[in-house]
Amino acid sequence: MGEVKLLGGLGFSPYVNRVEMALKLKGVEYEPIAEDVKNKSPLLLQHNPVHKKVPVLIHNGKGIAESLIIVEYIDQVWQEGPPILPKDPYQRAMTRFWAKFIDEKCIIATWKACCSTGEEQEKSKEESMEALKFLEDEIKGKKFFGGENIGFVDIAANFIGYWLPIISEVKGVQLITEEKFPNLWRWMNDYCNDNFVKGILPSKDALVERFKSK
Amino acid sequence: MAEVKVIGSWSSPYTRKVEMALKMKGVEYDYIEEDLKNKSPLLLQHNPIHKKVPVLLHNGKPIVESMVILEYIDEVWEGPAILPKDPYDRAMARFWVKFIDDKCIPPMWKACWSVGEEQEKLKEEAKQGLKFLENEIKGKKLFGGDNIGIVDHAANFIAYWFPITADFVGLQRLMTEEEFPNLYRWADDYCSHTFVKENLPDKDGYIAILKSRYRSIIIWHYLSLINYVTFLVRSPHAFPIYEYEFK
Secondary structure, three states: OOOEEEEOOOOOOHHHHHHHHHHHHOOOOOEEEOOOOOOOOHHHHHHOOOOOOOOEEEEOOEEEEOHHHHHHHHHHHOOOOOOOOOOOHHHHHHHHHHHHHHHHHHHHHHHHHHHOOHHHHHHHHHHHHHHHHHHHHHHOOOOEOOEOOOOHHHHHOHHHHHHHHHHHHHHOOOOOOOOOOHHHHHHHHHHHHOHHHHOOOOOHHHHHHHHHOO | OOOEEEEEOOOOHHHHHHHHHHHHOOOOOEEEEOOOOOOOHHHHHHOOOOOOOOEEEEOOEEEEOHHHHHHHHHHHOOOOOOOOOOHHHHHHHHHHHHHHHHHHHHHHHHHHOOOHHHHHHHHHHHHHHHHHHHHHHOOOOEOOEOOOOHHHHHOHHHHHHHHHHHHHHOOOOOOOOOOOHHHHHHHHHHHHOHHHHOOOOOHHHHHHHHHHHOHHHHHHHHHOHHHHHHHHHHOHHHOHHHHHHHO
């Protein structure tokens, strides 16, 4: 299917990790290219001149940016391999809704709840609780957000599933506990222990080191 | 394809783009106007998370978030394509939709309702975004090529609602013809397009809504001594009584 490169590969970013998950789910061979965010390569600046950020997927010389857009692209191009989004239009719409919700309402709020201070932190904690309650309801009765198998929303929620508990531990801010969010807690465990996901996540120790300095 | 309803707000660009998409596909639907100051049980039932319009109800099932709705409409109904078929072009379309929603519209809208240094900062931020759009539209009639596409719909605020709002509040020099000739030309082409023209809220009606909904912000500007003169000098028609007194 042509040459595939992933800028930002081999790093610690959950956004890059989303793309890696999608590529590996589809069994796509690709070349991961590490990117130094403090010294951006000409390749990155050429293929993502607008945001200058990773991940960028370069497929046959054409660059695609924004992690969830890249994942949808992968799903559309590589039809063999498990579907990442459902086929039914209504289910697809719901999937896109939840991925957007996670990106806009969960990630920033939970990050700030852990890493900011004072009033901003208190406000972010409240926002996080509210947002996580909706996710808790959504995962009830389902193994993964995608049903029996990992899907688009599980990929989008990778930060919640893996990065957030590590940041929480480092910063001493507990957001998702088994008492408060039993279903989300159960999903996090299933997700992180899933053989496929486990093999793609960056090392916990390395992440702990990174977050200690933030 | 049975029952289709749209819960929306008359003045909202997000509602209008959903209606335009349905019309372009030739889909019949019932429209339900929502009073955003007094949200209906129907809205709260079908969009409990965001409690916002537009909501598309298709056979009783709700879909929310205007861009998610547009993709749904494109997948369910035959008719002119809203997104391109080619995977790369689709990815690019989605990229620009996100860019417009995240990087262009928020600072443009906020700039209308701020003053002084904060406004200058927002204007600069908005211009950075518009520069990329200016480049993207060069050589194209519409963002969708020869036909209206999802990116044109995403940018409808920029084409129609923004110029009216900016003029109303006296915000100058954000999207000028000199600085953004291609975007300016696109805005004109977009607003004169058959489907679009018939589906935009009329200018006077929209201005009336701005006056009533944002009265408190206008009064805040008036009461704030430092902002008062700045605001008044730039936008006499936002406060007609002073237009009379200061003529």
